[in-house]
Amino acid sequence: MKKKSLPLAGVYRLLEPGPVVLVTTHGARGANIMTMSWHTMMEFEPPLIGCVISGRNYSFGILNETRECVINIPTVELAEKVVGCGNCSGRRADKFKKFSLTPVKASRVAAPIIDECYASLECKIADDGMVEKYNFFVLEVVKAWIDPAEKHPQTIHHQGKGKFMVAGETIRLPSRMK
């Protein structure tokens, strides 16, 4: 794996911009992948991520049961595979095989890292108090990985019905925010 360990304090910089992510889980019938856009940072360190996973998704049950997942961040080169993962269900397909994605063993959770994604966040459920009402999970990132060679990751950002914004240029401003 090209990815190196990333200090947990840096995780928010990856998720704040709102990229589409691929969530991997590992259940009794093997590993699965789902596409997700409804997530937000909730705390810097340890990093907490809030995310909505519909109860209709195959991954919902696995996450609920195993309490673990990996959030993988793809770039535009993977856009077709990302959409493909969203268009089918892990109930009927092995998505790693179907989309030629490479599972790599994670360090702290059973769910696999997707090698082709430039960053991967190993997560455990920190709070499931809002799952019943909103399908909203609070996840804690317990280990983070990033490809140091990816300086300007062209993440993709869902705008609905097959339309995605691709990350453009970056600008720097004298912000006092973290």
Add this chain to the structure above:
Amino acid sequence: MKKKSLPLAGVYRLLEPGPVVLVTTHGARGANIMTMSWHTMMEFEPPLIGCVISGRNYSFGILNETRECVINIPTVELAEKVVGCGNCSGRRADKFKKFSLTPVKASRVAAPIIDECYASLECKIADDGMVEKYNFFVLEVVKAWIDPAEKHPQTIHHQGKGKFMVAGETIRLPSRMK
């Protein structure tokens, strides 16, 4: 105001890509603006938005008390004002004056719309059950506005410490997702 009414079912398309937003409130001492990046969609319709607002922010108390706010989405032309709003507190400054932003009367809430932003979402608190633990508000969008002339809004996306990604090109893929 150039903005027209937007059906509530379309709100998710504005927030899913993860833009930095300007949250306006209106308290006893007048209107305020704060910069925010930690938000996620939680439901399509009526649109629910989850967001984290630190208890240290002046807007936290006003939102908690008045139960209302407007989420305004700026484009890159406003980037310096967006950062400026994040660098100072409404306790000591009238940010509408300080940054020459124009308040427009909203239809369903007392908090003002920012005229210069291309979209504005009038919100009421739907659930404050996670505020004590995470400063996490669940907001319901009760009215939405968008400038129909803004076809490719160059939103800005926070990457930490003054670095922002500017929305690039859009691509279309055969997604079956909403």
